[in-house]
Amino acid sequence: MKIGDVIIYFSILIFLFAGRNVCAQSISKINKIEVTGNSKTKEGIILRELTFKLGDTLSAAEIEKAIEKSKQNLTNTNLFLTLSILYNTDDQTTDIFIVVKERWYLVVLPEVYLADRSFNEWWYERNRDLTRLTYGISAKHFNLSGNNDQLKLKAMGGFIPYFELSYAKPYIDKRKRIGIRAGIFYSTQRTMAFRTWNDKLDFFISEKQMRERKGAVFEFRLRNALYHFHSINLSYTNTSLADTIIKLNPNYFGKNTTKQEVFNFTYEYRFDHRDNRQYPLSGKLLYTQLSNFYVRGGYNQTNLFGLYSYFRPLHKSLFFESSARIKFSSPRKQYYPLITGLGFSNNLVRGYELYVIDGQHYGLWKNTLKYELLKKEFNLKKFIKLSQFSTLPLAIYPNAYLDFGYIKNYYPIYSNSKLSNKLLKGGGLGLDIVTWYNSNVKMYYSINQMGEKKFFFGISRDI
Numbered sequence: 001m002k003i004g005d006v007i008i009y010f011s012i013l014i015f016l017f018a019g020r021n022v023c024a025q026s027i028s029k030i031n032k033i034e035v036t037g038n039s040k041t042k043e044g045i046i047l048r049e050l051t052f053k054l055g056d057t058l059s060a061a062e063i064e065k066a067i068e069k070s071k072q073n074l075t076n077t078n079l080f081l082t083l084s085i086l087y088n089t090d091d092q093t094t095d096i097f098i099v100v101k102e103r104w105y106l107v108v109l110p111e112v113y114l115a116d117r118s119f120n121e122w123w124y125e126r127n128r129d130l131t132r133l134t135y136g137i138s139a140k141h142f143n144l145s146g147n148n149d150q151l152k153l154k155a156m157g158g159f160i161p162y163f164e165l166s167y168a169k170p171y172i173d174k175r176k177r178i179g180i181r182a183g184i185f186y187s188t189q190r191t192m193a194f195r196t197w198n199d200k201l202d203f204f205i206s207e208k209q210m211r212e213r214k215g216a217v218f219e220f221r222l223r224n225a226l227y228h229f230h231s232i233n234l235s236y237t238n239t240s241l242a243d244t245i246i247k248l249n250p251n252y253f254g255k256n257t258t259k260q261e262v263f264n265f266t267y268e269y270r271f272d273h274r275d276n277r278q279y280p281l282s283g284k285l286l287y288t289q290l291s292n293f294y295v296r297g298g299y300n301q302t303n304l305f306g307l308y309s310y311f312r313p314l315h316k317s318l319f320f321e322s323s324a325r326i327k328f329s330s331p332r333k334q335y336y337p338l339i340t341g342l343g344f345s346n347n348l349v350r351g352y353e354l355y356v357i358d359g360q361h362y363g364l365w366k367n368t369l370k371y372e373l374l375k376k377e378f379n380l381k382k383f384i385k386l387s388q389f390s391t392l393p394l395a396i397y398p399n400a401y402l403d404f405g406y407i408k409n410y411y412p413i414y415s416n417s418k419l420s421n422k423l424l425k426g427g428g429l430g431l432d433i434v435t436w437y438n439s440n441v442k443m444y445y446s447i448n449q450m451g452e453k454k455f456f457f458g459i460s461r462d463i
Helices: 005-024 043-047 059-076 121-123 243-248
Strands: 027-036 058-059 080-088 093-100 108-115 134-141 152-158 163-169 178-188 192-199 201-202 211-225 228-241 259-272 283-295 299-313 318-330 361-371 376-381 391-408 423-435 438-450 452-459
Touching: 027 043, 058 059, 059 080, 059 093, 093 192, 121 452, 192 243, 228 243
Parallel strands: 027 093
Antiparallel strands: 027 058, 080 093, 108 134, 134 152, 152 163, 163 178, 178 211, 192 201, 211 228, 228 259, 259 283, 283 299, 299 318, 318 361, 361 391, 376 391, 391 423, 423 438, 438 452
């Protein structure tokens, strides 16, 4: 065979191979997107979460990835109990079919919750005192006009009488990028924490009103891309105290006064690429917050907070998550209500749930390894006729965790702190149960570096 013939032969093979590869990666145009099951939710709200649009051209592999990510985005709206995205494709076009099952949007419930930081503090530190319950009516509509807008009303009595009314609309423009939130609140309190002492909240017990708070908030939101969220929050709070609290803690407001007016400006940025916001198993989250508190009279305080969380599947049923948090604040000497250290919300080293550790700066690193023991949906149509409650999702995750934290306190003498200005370590074993409406039940057994061992319990839900 001549050299020329060899070249021609190989050229034909290359051409044929390339042709097959092109066929395998054939490009298809999105010809139709059809949505069904959305009796309340406007179609535009659903289409906003898709990573593709009519007229896009995608390969078969790209279509699969786009559909999977779009499903995650729609799940994170918390508008639907179940959803599926199907597609039909030929050589040139692809039709998309989105089927959703809407949740129950209006929730009006009698609500009872503890006035303490957590169930665990109430159980271990407050002797399970039932007088520390706050109770009343909580009403929330998650999809008032079908545009994922939320109206919230709370009227509470008991330990901390409280009233709140707020409205949030994610999009007020045609491009669905700009949103707003506004609200007002009012609360009174008799028994209240007037200082932190020995890294625990110190309460003054009284039958008289010790504190009154009222205020308003307005928030401007921008979602300039699918996973990028910005917000600017402007709020005003007016607080009045009884003379008794100022006598017990002269540093409560930083000076001998019973009134404080605070104007707050906060900017937040969030990059959220998690598969599920309520219980993520893969993806990442970046969150930053810059806040300035101006107290009438000349006091200024600035806080800078950052969080990065990483979620990764290690195996089909094995998952790892790691979260790092850091906070800086200025000035060093701060008014007591504006000091936010470790111990509130999820900003704590597990094993130190019963402690409040004041300080101006802190760092926190939390790590969890979890195993998916069960993930299943149960059909309850025989027992429950309402379609919004006829499907019971249930997932169970045993887990192990290890946390590290450090908080810098320039004035530990004010709280007689023994846990600030040192490295804190805690870990243990737990069990997470995720079910209806993103309810998440946590049971875990922790040990800290002081050798304290305790069983803790927590529950959160998205209603």
